[in-house]
Amino acid sequence: MTNSSSKIFFAELEYAMREHRFLKNNPVAEALENGKANADQIKFAIEQYSMLPAWIVRLLAASRGRLHGWSDVQTELSNNIGEEAGSKTGGLSHVEILIRGLAEELKLDVRGVEYSQATQTFLDEMLQAIKTQSPAFAVGIAYALEDSATPELLVLSRVLNGYASLTKQSLPISAITLAGQSQPAEVTTMEEAKKLSLDDFLSLHVQEFEPGHRNRLAQALTERLTDEVKQELKNGFDFTLDLMDAWWDAMVRDGKIDSHPVFDRAALGGVA
Ligand SMILES: [Fe+2]
Numbered sequence: 001m002t003n004s005s006s007k008i009f010f011a012e013l014e015y016a017m018r019e020h021r022f023l024k025n026n027p028v029a030e031a032l033e034n035g036k037a038n039a040d041q042i043k044f045a046i047e048q049y050s051m052l053p054a055w056i057v058r059l060l061a062a063s064r065g066r067l068h069g070w071s072d073v074q075t076e077l078s079n080n081i082g083e084e085a086g087s088k089t090g091g092l093s094h095v096e097i098l099i100r101g102l103a104e105e106l107k108l109d110v111r112g113v114e115y116s117q118a119t120q121t122f123l124d125e126m127l128q129a130i131k132t133q134s135p136a137f138a139v140g141i142a143y144a145l146e147d148s149a150t151p152e153l154l155v156l157s158r159v160l161n162g163y164a165s166l167t168k169q170s171l172p173i174s175a176i177t178l179a180g181q182s183q184p185a186e187v188t189t190m191e192e193a194k195k196l197s198l199d200d201f202l203s204l205h206v207q208e209f210e211p212g213h214r215n216r217l218a219q220a221l222t223e224r225l226t227d228e229v230k231q232e233l234k235n236g237f238d239f240t241l242d243l244m245d246a247w248w249d250a251m252v253r254d255g256k257i258d259s260h261p262v263f264d265r266a267a268l269g270g271v272a
Pocket residue numbers: 083084094095205209
């Protein structure tokens with residue numbers, strides 16, 4: 001497939017992705033910003049969210065394992081896995097940087113967190129589909145994870161700041177990072193990586209790591225995009241984003257956040 005028709009294909013996926021409610025109207029961020037969530041509920045959501053970065057290498061590696069003969073794509077997934085494991089952060093893995101930041105800046109220890117039923121289902125269903133569906137479907141899952149990472153991390157940033165505000169701690173994420181316009185920190189050594197703040201972590205991801213993963217994966221896939229591959233890749237992509245919608249909905253439900261008004265003021269003629 002030519003570069004330009006491949007660009008259109010991925011742009012269409014991106015457009016459809018942005019309409020998903022976990023990105024457009026994220027139920028946790030909205031409950032928080034509408035004053036309908038307490039600190040315990042948001043803590044629950046952050047803890048459950050942290051399972052995804054903890055699982056990302058496993059999911060990408062499983063997807064890579066299905067792509068026999070797609071050497072460019074496998075190479076890119078290997079680069080990506082290498083980054084997650086610390087190739088650009090002085091050997092400190094991304095999930096480790098996140099765990100340290102949550103502990104130091106928000107006093108949240110996510111290490112011993114138990115999977116909620118919904119989180120277990122979300123992760124298991126992705127892994128199961130990667131193993132049993134077609135290779136193109138499996139790489140569609142990987143692509144969905146990379147493409148959604150930037151906007152989802154920006155949602156996470158709002159949730160982290162909301163949690164800080166509910167617990168009367170300093171807001172970890174700066175306005176410039178929230179706006180997607182920060183200048184990421186330079187980091188080459190383990191010592192530097194250990195000093196990265198949550199703001200640095202988010203900034204590096206939304207400015208560099210995640211757009212790089214998405215763009216390089218799209219580029220590596222370009223030559224593989226027959227009509228059949230495109231259809232299956234899109235099926236895997238949509239499947240993953242639907243699971244993400246359900247997962248974020250469950251964070252609200254299981255954390256017992258009331259994301260709906262207790263009563264409808266308009267229906268009561270404004271009396272309430
Ligand atoms: Fe990462």
